[in-house]
Amino acid sequence: MTPIVTSAVMHFGEMGSRWGFNRTVGQMLALIVLSEKPLAAQEIADALNISRGNTSMGLKELQSWRLIKQQSVPGERKEFFVPAGSIWVLANRVFEERRKREIDPTMSLLRDLMLDNPAHEEDANVQEKLNEIHDLLESVTAWSQELQNLGPEKLATLMKLGSGVGRILELKDRILPAKAQS
Numbered sequence: 001m002t003p004i005v006t007s008a009v010m011h012f013g014e015m016g017s018r019w020g021f022n023r024t025v026g027q028m029l030a031l032i033v034l035s036e037k038p039l040a041a042q043e044i045a046d047a048l049n050i051s052r053g054n055t056s057m058g059l060k061e062l063q064s065w066r067l068i069k070q071q072s073v074p075g076e077r078k079e080f081f082v083p084a085g086s087i088w089v090l091a092n093r094v095f096e097e098r099r100k101r102e103i104d105p106t107m108s109l110l111r112d113l114m115l116d117n118p119a120h121e122e123d124a125n126v127q128e129k130l131n132e133i134h135d136l137l138e139s140v141t142a143w144s145q146e147l148q149n150l151g152p153e154k155l156a157t158l159m160k161l162g163s164g165v166g167r168i169l170e171l172k173d174r175i176l177p178a179k180a181q182s
Contacts, residue, residue, distance in 0.1 A: 001047055005034055009048070020098050021065070024050055025058045029067055033090070038071045038080035066093050088152035095144060103141055110134040 001009065009030040016026020027048050032039055039047075045055040059081060062068040069084040083090060110130050118124040147155060158165075 001031075005031075008034060019094055020101065021061060024048065024054060025061050028055070028058045029062055032062075032068050032081050033083050033087070038073055038082045040076075040078045040080050042078070044081070065097050086152065088155070092148045095148065099141060099144070103137060107134065107137055107141075110137070 009027045012030030013023040013027035016023050016029070019026065021029075028044055031044055031047055041052065041055050041059060044050075044059070045052050048055075050058075059068065062081075063070075066084055067090050068081045071080050071082045073080050084093070110133060113130050114127050114134065116123075116127075118127055147158075150158065
């Protein structure tokens with residue numbers, strides 16, 4: 001690996017735990033994404049100095065996240081791996097998997113807790129807070145889904161607008177102050 005690739009791979013490893021998978025899996029994803037050619041499992045193991053078994057488990061995890069796919073190489077019997085889409089597609093899949101693994105179970109628990117009959121006034125107050133949390137997560141999830149549905153070009157345009165959107169909302173609040181209070 002070149003120094004740039006090594007640096008990126010190591011950083012992706014550190015970021016992996018923040019994205020929902022371990023350091024080695026993050027490094028494997030970076031190596032596959034940054035490679036110009038399909039990589040065999042042994043090439044990945046050798047580049048990262050990890051066991052073949054660890055490589056195999058990591059590849060299975062990346063496939064379960066739908067971040068990599070197998071690709072045939074003419075004249076080769078080995079399995080080769082490539083990214084399962086563009087950077088935007090991969091990012092959307094990470095967001096989607098994180099939602100499934102983290103947000104959806106939390107939403108389900110919150111719904112169950114809000115359906116319980118409060119035994120005490122304290123429970124009723126707790127249910128009000130849980131309802132606020134539920135509503136926030138539901139809004140963020142819906143917003144996130146809308147962003148994912150925009151597609152890379154429109155999302156890139158929206159991101160370039162950046163703080164301009166905040167200024168437009170502030171202007172709206174100044175023009176329509178009564179609506180800003182509600």
